[in-house]
Amino acid sequence: MSRFAELRKHLFGGTTSNARQFGMIFTLVGIVALFEILTNGLTLNSGNLITLVSQYSYILILAIGMLMVIVAGHIDLSVGSVAAFVGIVVAKSMHTYHLPWPAAILLGLVVGALIGAWQGFWVAYVGVPAFIVTLAGMMLFRGGNQAIGNAETIAVPQGFRNIGAGYLWEVGPDTGYNNLTLLLGLLACAAVVVREWRARKTRQDLGAEPAPLWVSGLRLAIILAVIVFATLRFAGGRVGTSFPISGIILAVLVLIYSFITRNTAGGRHIYAVGGNSRAAELSGVKLRRVNFLVMVNMSALAALAGMIFIARASASGPQDGLNWELDAISAVFIGGAAVSGGLGTISGSIVGGLVMAVLNNGLQLLGVGSDQVQIIKGLVLLLAVALDVYNKRQGRFSVIDSIMRPFRGSTPIPVTPTPTPTGTEPAKTPVAG
Amino acid sequence: MSEAPVLLEMRSITKEFPGVKALSDVNLAVRAGEIHAICGENGAGKSTLMKVLSGVYPYGSYAGEIVYQGQEVRFSDIRASERAGIVIIHQELALVPGMSITENIFLGNEPRRLGRIDWKSANRKAAELMKLVGLNEDPDTLIKDIGVGKQQLVEIAKAFAKDVKLLILDEPTAALNENDSQHLLNLLRGFRERGITSIMISHKLNEIEQIADSITIIRDGRTIETLDVKGQGINEDRIVRGMVGRELSSRFPDHTPNIGEVFFEVSDWWVRHPVSAERMVCKGSSFNVRRGEIVGFAGLMGAGRTELAMSIFGRSYGTYLSGRIVKDGKEIELKNVADAIAHGLAYVSEDRKAVGLNLLDDIKTSVVAAKLSKISKAGVVDKAKEYQAAEGYRTSLRIKTPTVDEGVVKLSGGNQQKVVLGKWMFTDPDLLILDEPTRGIDVGAKYEIYGIIQRLADQGKGVIVISSELPELIGLCDRIYTVFEGTITGSIERRDADPETLMKLMTSTKKMQMS
Numbered sequence A: 001m002s003r004f005a006e007l008r009k010h011l012f013g014g015t016t017s018n019a020r021q022f023g024m025i026f027t028l029v030g031i032v033a034l035f036e037i038l039t040n041g042l043t044l045n046s047g048n049l050i051t052l053v054s055q056y057s058y059i060l061i062l063a064i065g066m067l068m069v070i071v072a073g074h075i076d077l078s079v080g081s082v083a084a085f086v087g088i089v090v091a092k093s094m095h096t097y098h099l100p101w102p103a104a105i106l107l108g109l110v111v112g113a114l115i116g117a118w119q120g121f122w123v124a125y126v127g128v129p130a131f132i133v134t135l136a137g138m139m140l141f142r143g144g145n146q147a148i149g150n151a152e153t154i155a156v157p158q159g160f161r162n163i164g165a166g167y168l169w170e171v172g173p174d175t176g177y178n179n180l181t182l183l184l185g186l187l188a189c190a191a192v193v194v195r196e197w198r199a200r201k202t203r204q205d206l207g208a209e210p211a212p213l214w215v216s217g218l219r220l221a222i223i224l225a226v227i228v229f230a231t232l233r234f235a236g237g238r239v240g241t242s243f244p245i246s247g248i249i250l251a252v253l254v255l256i257y258s259f260i261t262r263n264t265a266g267g268r269h270i271y272a273v274g275g276n277s278r279a280a281e282l283s284g285v286k287l288r289r290v291n292f293l294v295m296v297n298m299s300a301l302a303a304l305a306g307m308i309f310i311a312r313a314s315a316s317g318p319q320d321g322l323n324w325e326l327d328a329i330s331a332v333f334i335g336g337a338a339v340s341g342g343l344g345t346i347s348g349s350i351v352g353g354l355v356m357a358v359l360n361n362g363l364q365l366l367g368v369g370s371d372q373v374q375i376i377k378g379l380v381l382l383l384a385v386a387l388d389v390y391n392k393r394q395g396r397f398s399v400i401d402s403i404m405r406p407f408r409g410s411t412p413i414p415v416t417p418t419p420t421p422t423g424t425e426p427a428k429t430p431v432a433g
Numbered sequence B: 001m002s003e004a005p006v007l008l009e010m011r012s013i014t015k016e017f018p019g020v021k022a023l024s025d026v027n028l029a030v031r032a033g034e035i036h037a038i039c040g041e042n043g044a045g046k047s048t049l050m051k052v053l054s055g056v057y058p059y060g061s062y063a064g065e066i067v068y069q070g071q072e073v074r075f076s077d078i079r080a081s082e083r084a085g086i087v088i089i090h091q092e093l094a095l096v097p098g099m100s101i102t103e104n105i106f107l108g109n110e111p112r113r114l115g116r117i118d119w120k121s122a123n124r125k126a127a128e129l130m131k132l133v134g135l136n137e138d139p140d141t142l143i144k145d146i147g148v149g150k151q152q153l154v155e156i157a158k159a160f161a162k163d164v165k166l167l168i169l170d171e172p173t174a175a176l177n178e179n180d181s182q183h184l185l186n187l188l189r190g191f192r193e194r195g196i197t198s199i200m201i202s203h204k205l206n207e208i209e210q211i212a213d214s215i216t217i218i219r220d221g222r223t224i225e226t227l228d229v230k231g232q233g234i235n236e237d238r239i240v241r242g243m244v245g246r247e248l249s250s251r252f253p254d255h256t257p258n259i260g261e262v263f264f265e266v267s268d269w270w271v272r273h274p275v276s277a278e279r280m281v282c283k284g285s286s287f288n289v290r291r292g293e294i295v296g297f298a299g300l301m302g303a304g305r306t307e308l309a310m311s312i313f314g315r316s317y318g319t320y321l322s323g324r325i326v327k328d329g330k331e332i333e334l335k336n337v338a339d340a341i342a343h344g345l346a347y348v349s350e351d352r353k354a355v356g357l358n359l360l361d362d363i364k365t366s367v368v369a370a371k372l373s374k375i376s377k378a379g380v381v382d383k384a385k386e387y388q389a390a391e392g393y394r395t396s397l398r399i400k401t402p403t404v405d406e407g408v409v410k411l412s413g414g415n416q417q418k419v420v421l422g423k424w425m426f427t428d429p430d431l432l433i434l435d436e437p438t439r440g441i442d443v444g445a446k447y448e449i450y451g452i453i454q455r456l457a458d459q460g461k462g463v464i465v466i467s468s469e470l471p472e473l474i475g476l477c478d479r480i481y482t483v484f485e486g487t488i489t490g491s492i493e494r495r496d497a498d499p500e501t502l503m504k505l506m507t508s509t510k511k512m513q514m515s
Helices: A003-012 A016-038 A046-071 A079-095 A101-126 A130-149 A158-165 A179-205 A213-235 A245-263 A265-275 A277-282 A287-313 A324-334 A346-365 A370-394 A399-407 B046-053 B078-083 B101-105 B119-132 B148-161 B178-193 B205-211 B236-244 B305-312 B337-342 B352-356 B363-375 B383-396 B413-425 B443-458 B470-476 B499-506
Strands: B006-017 B020-031 B035-039 B063-068 B071-073 B086-089 B166-170 B197-201 B214-219 B222-228 B262-272 B280-290 B294-299 B319-327 B330-332 B345-348 B431-435 B462-466 B479-484 B487-493
Touching: A016 A346, A016 A370, A046 A079, A046 A158, A046 A213, A046 A245, A046 A265, A046 A287, A046 A324, A046 A346, A079 A101, A079 A130, A079 A287, A079 A324, A101 A130, A101 A158, A101 A287, A158 A245, A158 A287, A179 A213, A179 B383, A245 A265, A245 A287, A245 A346, A265 A277, A265 A287, A265 B363, A277 A287, A277 B352, A324 A346, A324 A370, A346 A370, B006 B046, B020 B035, B020 B046, B020 B197, B020 B214, B035 B046, B035 B178, B035 B205, B035 B236, B046 B086, B046 B166, B046 B197, B078 B086, B086 B148, B101 B119, B101 B148, B119 B148, B148 B178, B178 B197, B178 B205, B205 B236, B214 B236, B222 B236, B236 B443, B262 B305, B280 B305, B280 B319, B280 B462, B280 B487, B294 B305, B294 B443, B294 B470, B294 B499, B305 B345, B305 B431, B305 B462, B337 B345, B345 B413, B352 B413, B363 B383, B363 B413, B383 B413, B413 B431, B413 B443, B443 B462, B443 B470, B462 B470, B470 B499, B479 B499, B487 B499
Parallel strands: B020 B222, B035 B197, B035 B214, B086 B166, B166 B197, B294 B462, B294 B479, B345 B431, B431 B462
Antiparallel strands: B006 B020, B006 B063, B063 B071, B214 B222, B262 B280, B262 B319, B319 B330, B479 B487
């Protein structure tokens, strides 16, 4: 294995499904760099980064739930409407019924979960395809939003606005930076180092060969550099701004859900159901329960996203959440998930979502009209997936392998030569599958 | 026959894939009017060779030349080879389930008149073709409503609609029962008399021995030898030697059974078909398994063996009506798969790709998939334990793979089957039900699987083996139940088991005295 291939394997796990994710990280870096140059440094300045996070955190939260829905082999078209519905319920509960805002947040989550239970019931226990159930839900809850809110806009109180528009407090000595953000960055750095060290140790304990030291070192150096850079940018913004609360909510959710999908039996079951539901069933997985919970979870996250949005917009209105489902679904597919289910990662979807976000943001900074932004986003989605499908068809690997080929010293020979996929079941092609 | 001219010659065919040389310098000469068998273990390159021949891999993507009817041919795609009269019938049938027999026969090849499909002539021709292949059905019957055996015949009729000169069959009898297989073989004999040349790829050596005129053996992408069946008195052992490159002294490992008490008993088991309410798939079946015993279930396709097994395994098939399961002296109720696993049952399905494995998984996740609770605390999977478990089976079952991080889709059939076996051994079962455990697996791997089954029995587990291959049941099992149309018709001890006795019980409802 050449050094480059080795690096790829150790950095990103080396399995086929991660290949696109690897490609997308490159793409993300490329897009950021491109806009950084085109906008003369506006893209990566503190103010813009802070805006970027608070403006797109709710889409990324949706992408987390959507990833699990798509991995389980379904789709959810209703998330935008559900978010809007919960938004208006929460806004009205505070505005008209004077519910204290923490209770309102709780109410919103409960309403979201109930909506999810409603949709999950139809999907899991009645067997109506999720596409139909959520298409119905899309209309149902959009109508519900307008019915409850009389198609009017309802403002939300100040305390509530923090979850969408709030920042970390200014505390401690005057360092010229936001101290809490610095602390957060420091914690992140420590966590990354500890994690790397533990991963190496686990592999050694198992008697498996850990990644070469230089790979670990390089990986750490890159991640730490990114964290330090981001920390300084987020902490060094206009006084009173810093890393947004919504970004922190997002980060916590990413950590929790990455853990769930990767390390828990429940997470495994989602992949099993999407990969081969019959095999999962015959392995003792309770299909219905998995499908039900995935739908419940999605709507609960949609509720959260809806609340963050109205907090940021400081009011709930009839047009909230329009087309959110499309952004969330795009993020998941750009991030490497398969339409037929069973493949995809949380981190991939986040990267996919960030690609869309940076693209959107960068084009807006350049003053490109929203018509053209849409066209470009559509093409990017299509191309990202088409390129991967094309590469998959050419050979075993995707995007990244074709980039690698010239660098290969020696071609690794697979131990089990499968020249013809006689089973006619090639590895699922993301999206086209 | 040997004076017949050579119809097809493939010379020095070499085909490479990135990193793999699938074929290297392969030669094949097929005489006009013969049945030519191609034998080799899985992954030897048989299917690749046929794909080169039929233009799936177009001219230019391989080295070497193909001479057909005295001329060099360069096929650019399947259509080109079909125009020349070479038609390949793949293992996975290419039929549309929701279309009628006629529509399928002429799919992509519809007789046209003035731009419209000429159904009158299509129906007439379809009737002729169906007669030719001995298919007795209404041409308007939908494909999904006829059995696999008849579907295979539709495929052949489809080939004849294209004016075939050279018919290539890839594992044509793999999914067929004895009767249908025999019918198909007779059909091929009939074609031979009409001067049609056939190439047949098969793992069923007894069939090859019966029907083939010559045999070309391929091993590791190379031609090993071509045998002339008539002249040289070829038998199965001779073919196996060529395929594996060594003498397999016995097809089954030596084994002395150590059989204990009855520990698993099913009585008066009734199950209804999931869709049609009148059909019973299990009619009062009763059977038992002793510790350390390997129990076979023999029956023709559709006899209800798989249905019986799956209905016991947590009611995963049909509608349960009545019946009792007693395990270790206690009656148990298995309402779903999770219950069945918890009570120490394991079911290895007959179709490992469709229902046995998640082909997107890697080896380690597959191995632990049926009992995650064993390696998790509070729902969190301990990946170190997962890795160790998978490594354990990789060594003990000799799964050929560099690491357990490899995707199962990359493994050969035999190794995939070992992964499935490992997956169910991981659940610490007391009773393993193995449904066609060696289907589509080559000879060497079969031997190993038999060894694994015997080791499981020696650990005091009960093993049920469902198989369509009688020699396999007779060679492996301590006792064999015969099943006919949902009824258990007999229980034969190993010493009394011979193909005729079993076949008789597999084809009649008359119950024999239980021994």
